[in-house]
Amino acid sequence: MNRVGEVRRKQQRGIRTRMALLEAAGRVFSRMEYDKAKLKDISDDAGISLGSLYFHFGNKDDVAAAVLDAQQERMTEVLSSVVETEGSSLGRLLDLLDGVAELISADALVQAGIRLVGSLPDELKDRGYGFYEEWQRVAETLIREGLEDGSVTSTAPAPELAEVVHETFIGAQVLSGMMDGWQTLPARIERARPRLEALLAPEA
Amino acid sequence: MNRVGEVRRKQQRGIRTRMALLEAAGRVFSRMEYDKAKLKDISDDAGISLGSLYFHFGNKDDVAAAVLDAQQERMTEVLSSVVETEGSSLGRLLDLLDGVAELISADALVQAGIRLVGSLPDELKDRGYGFYEEWQRVAETLIREGLEDGSVTSTAPAPELAEVVHETFIGAQVLSGMMDGWQTLPARIERARPRLEALLAPEA
Amino acid sequence: MNRVGEVRRKQQRGIRTRMALLEAAGRVFSRMEYDKAKLKDISDDAGISLGSLYFHFGNKDDVAAAVLDAQQERMTEVLSSVVETEGSSLGRLLDLLDGVAELISADALVQAGIRLVGSLPDELKDRGYGFYEEWQRVAETLIREGLEDGSVTSTAPAPELAEVVHETFIGAQVLSGMMDGWQTLPARIERARPRLEALLAPEA
Amino acid sequence: MNRVGEVRRKQQRGIRTRMALLEAAGRVFSRMEYDKAKLKDISDDAGISLGSLYFHFGNKDDVAAAVLDAQQERMTEVLSSVVETEGSSLGRLLDLLDGVAELISADALVQAGIRLVGSLPDELKDRGYGFYEEWQRVAETLIREGLEDGSVTSTAPAPELAEVVHETFIGAQVLSGMMDGWQTLPARIERARPRLEALLAPEA
DNA sequence: AATGAATGAGTTTTCATTCAT
DNA sequence: CATGAATGAAAACTCATTCAT
Numbered sequence: 001m002n003r004v005g006e007v008r009r010k011q012q013r014g015i016r017t018r019m020a021l022l023e024a025a026g027r028v029f030s031r032m033e034y035d036k037a038k039l040k041d042i043s044d045d046a047g048i049s050l051g052s053l054y055f056h057f058g059n060k061d062d063v064a065a066a067v068l069d070a071q072q073e074r075m076t077e078v079l080s081s082v083v084e085t086e087g088s089s090l091g092r093l094l095d096l097l098d099g100v101a102e103l104i105s106a107d108a109l110v111q112a113g114i115r116l117v118g119s120l121p122d123e124l125k126d127r128g129y130g131f132y133e134e135w136q137r138v139a140e141t142l143i144r145e146g147l148e149d150g151s152v153t154s155t156a157p158a159p160e161l162a163e164v165v166h167e168t169f170i171g172a173q174v175l176s177g178m179m180d181g182w183q184t185l186p187a188r189i190e191r192a193r194p195r196l197e198a199l200l201a202p203e204a
Numbered sequence: 205m206n207r208v209g210e211v212r213r214k215q216q217r218g219i220r221t222r223m224a225l226l227e228a229a230g231r232v233f234s235r236m237e238y239d240k241a242k243l244k245d246i247s248d249d250a251g252i253s254l255g256s257l258y259f260h261f262g263n264k265d266d267v268a269a270a271v272l273d274a275q276q277e278r279m280t281e282v283l284s285s286v287v288e289t290e291g292s293s294l295g296r297l298l299d300l301l302d303g304v305a306e307l308i309s310a311d312a313l314v315q316a317g318i319r320l321v322g323s324l325p326d327e328l329k330d331r332g333y334g335f336y337e338e339w340q341r342v343a344e345t346l347i348r349e350g351l352e353d354g355s356v357t358s359t360a361p362a363p364e365l366a367e368v369v370h371e372t373f374i375g376a377q378v379l380s381g382m383m384d385g386w387q388t389l390p391a392r393i394e395r396a397r398p399r400l401e402a403l404l405a406p407e408a
Numbered sequence: 409m410n411r412v413g414e415v416r417r418k419q420q421r422g423i424r425t426r427m428a429l430l431e432a433a434g435r436v437f438s439r440m441e442y443d444k445a446k447l448k449d450i451s452d453d454a455g456i457s458l459g460s461l462y463f464h465f466g467n468k469d470d471v472a473a474a475v476l477d478a479q480q481e482r483m484t485e486v487l488s489s490v491v492e493t494e495g496s497s498l499g500r501l502l503d504l505l506d507g508v509a510e511l512i513s514a515d516a517l518v519q520a521g522i523r524l525v526g527s528l529p530d531e532l533k534d535r536g537y538g539f540y541e542e543w544q545r546v547a548e549t550l551i552r553e554g555l556e557d558g559s560v561t562s563t564a565p566a567p568e569l570a571e572v573v574h575e576t577f578i579g580a581q582v583l584s585g586m587m588d589g590w591q592t593l594p595a596r597i598e599r600a601r602p603r604l605e606a607l608l609a610p611e612a
Numbered sequence: 613m614n615r616v617g618e619v620r621r622k623q624q625r626g627i628r629t630r631m632a633l634l635e636a637a638g639r640v641f642s643r644m645e646y647d648k649a650k651l652k653d654i655s656d657d658a659g660i661s662l663g664s665l666y667f668h669f670g671n672k673d674d675v676a677a678a679v680l681d682a683q684q685e686r687m688t689e690v691l692s693s694v695v696e697t698e699g700s701s702l703g704r705l706l707d708l709l710d711g712v713a714e715l716i717s718a719d720a721l722v723q724a725g726i727r728l729v730g731s732l733p734d735e736l737k738d739r740g741y742g743f744y745e746e747w748q749r750v751a752e753t754l755i756r757e758g759l760e761d762g763s764v765t766s767t768a769p770a771p772e773l774a775e776v777v778h779e780t781f782i783g784a785q786v787l788s789g790m791m792d793g794w795q796t797l798p799a800r801i802e803r804a805r806p807r808l809e810a811l812l813a814p815e816a
Numbered sequence: 817a818a819t820g821a822a823t824g825a826g827t828t829t830t831c832a833t834t835c836a837t
Numbered sequence: 838c839a840t841g842a843a844t845g846a847a848a849a850c851t852c853a854t855t856c857a858t
Contacts, residue, residue: 035239119237164399171375195368253819443647527645572807579783603776
């Protein structure tokens with residue numbers, strides 16, 4: 001156990017350092033573009049040496065990739081937890097938007113991931129874009145379920161409904177990110193909720 | 205040839221050079237971020253010397269500002285021409301989206317302006333953002349007029365309707381820009397049109 | 409002619425700068441290994457900015473490649489001038505060794521090329537090695553001619569004779585380079601001359 | 613288990629680790645220059661931690677020095693065993709070349725030593741060079757003995773004969789090292805043997 | 817106006833070496 | 838003895854900007 005405990009302790013230390021660097025990267029990348037952000041900014045923000053940053057991530061692209069991965073993980077987590085909730089499909093879809101909006105406005109690392117997608121070196125582009133496509137598929141699935149459970153009543157094709165919902169959500173993200181650093185994103189989504197309800201479940 | 209003619213000819217030449225550089229800047233900035241784009245890329249793309257680029261624009265920020273100005277000018281042009289059209293306010297609003305989508309998908313300089321807004325040095329941010337706010341005001345105005353002329357029947361508050369329309373449009377821009385360099389933006393807007401009509405003028 | 413003269417003058421300046429950098433690279437690379445040599449050393453030696461070095465050569469490998477090219481050019485020049493000389497083939501072969509030895513001991517850039525061959529990034533290896541193979545072919549050709557004109561009387565196969573001559577010459581280069589920076593290479597070759605004569609034209 | 617046995621076991625383990633690192637250093641240094649080779653490459657190649665490498669060798673120069681020592685030891689071993697052989701001095705000299713060629717082509721650590729000599733930090737240069745001088749003295753001694761026992765019949769001065777033999781051998785090493793990682797060195801020496809015999813013992 | 821060479825102030829990256837465990 | 842994380846100093850490379858012509 002001496003040996004084993006030692007190893008574990010060392011790993012712990014490394015993991016903690018890596019995490020601290022990752023969070024710092026999140027803060028830095030959420031404030032500025034990929035190219036504007038200097039790795040020195042990140043290591044300074046973390047209070048850890050630049051060399052250590054390289055030890056843990058290898059190069060700048062890999063730092064960005066790690067941020068992207070962490071973002072997607074956190075968003076997927078919200079997605080899973082909300083989707084498995086009780087309630088109508090429409091309700092869950094809208095709750096999902098709320099949940100993600102909340103996450104984005106509160107988590108610099110997630111904000112960083114969002115910014116990063118727009119200014120990524122080519123090799124990382126797919127990694128970022130793929131997530132957007134998946135996200136729209138989730139919306140479409142919930143809408144289809146909503147058509148079955150009666151919570152969605154629009155007669156429009158599900159893919160097109162999903163597309164518009166997705167566009168609206170992305171637009172809200174971009175505009176709130178631009179205007180106030182995502183602080184008002186939840187409020188925006190709150191305001192949009194009745195509009196989306198009207199779209200998916202018109203009173204008729 | 206007299207002095208005056210010569211001067212005029214030189215000016216003509218200068219203007220043409222400036223234009224060529226501006227278009228090249230559009231092409232380059234539409235393909236990559238502000239920081240990724242090198243002034244050498246632009247002068248190479250234009251086939252004009254780097255020194256000349258500096259002669260005409262002074263520095264990198266000014267190149268971006270010029271691109272932004274040109275973009276806004278071209279978008280404003282579409283805006284004016286569509287708004288002054290005959291027809292219902294709702295129709296004009298939706299035609300406006302069509303028109304702008306068309307412009308974006310066809311004009312690299314306009315695409316460049318859109319990209320630039322997301323990755324601008326701080327001093328230029330307001331210049332880019334202001335346009336977005338104005339754009340939403342136009343939507344709101346048209347919606348208000350639609351309420352008067354009966355083409356808009358939704359009972360929701362005009363500002364909130366304008367906000368959602370704006371978000372959807374921006375979202376469509378971002379997604380099409382991301383996925384295929386804005387090629388499919390007009391098709392996206394076409395698909396979204398019935399959804400936006402349902403939102404603004406529910407059958408009921 | 410104004411325009412043209414101007415262009416020519418500019419080019420001249422660039423060419424002169426490039427040459428100065430190349431010679432400096434020769435001096436530096438002749439004194440130390442590729443990896444030990446810093447580009448700053450070269451630009452300092454030339455009294456020209458590091459940025460300018462990059463402007464002219466792009467990167468470190470390309471500097472080395474340029475040195476290599478220049479070395480091969482200079483050696484080829486000697487080769488041509490000696491080979492076209494009057495006299496027996498054997499005489500010309502041995503004069504060639506003399507001539508190259510002289511060149512090596514006098515020209516830092518050529519020394520640099522020799523050193524570089526031993527410590528080259530993989531992409532450049534072939535470029536350096538090829539020259540050695542060609543060099544041996546020349547020796548073989550001269551030996552064959554010597555068999556015809558009677559100046560070479562050894563009954564051994566020409567390729568094997570050429571190989572040994574080549575090995576001896578290379579060995580002399582390496583040892584003199586190691587011991588005294590090629591200063592005594594001509595003397596070494598002078599001493600070896602009767603041995604090589606004995607080898608190629610034994611008295612019988 | 614008692615204290616002493618434990619200590620001995622630890623020592624054994626340490627020696628084995630040191631050896632593994634040394635062999636790994638041989639493999640790495642035989643593939644690349646001193647400066648190109650990273651200590652991490654060596655510890656990775658050995659599958660042993662970098663910290664351990666430092667524990668056993670102190671610093672990079674010391675690793676190189678240890679490789680050099682091991683090379684010289686192995687070469688000296690061959691030298692001794694061949695020189696003490698029965699037979700003519702000329703035969704022993706040529707057998708010596710064969711033996712060393714064989715060793716070089718088979719032993720990465722020896723190859724490493726050879727490469728290292730060409731790219732060594734200044735402090736280690738003498739250590740590497742000295743061996744070359746000694747090597748030539750051995751050749752000269754054998755040639756002198758050959759003059760006495762009649763196996764060497766050339767009338768040229770012994771030092772000059774030794775010099776040429778040495779040059780040829782070094783040249784063969786360099787060329788085979790360059791072309792194919794010393795795989796064909798024994799064959800080269802085999803081919804050169806009759807030439808060297810002709811040189812040292814001309815038929816007359 | 818136009819050109820392209822030149823510069824310097826960063827930035828990314830590398831790696832020998834040290835250190836805590 | 839052994840490990841692997843951490844560090845700092847150095848080097849390669851980039852590029853906006855200036856300058857001489």
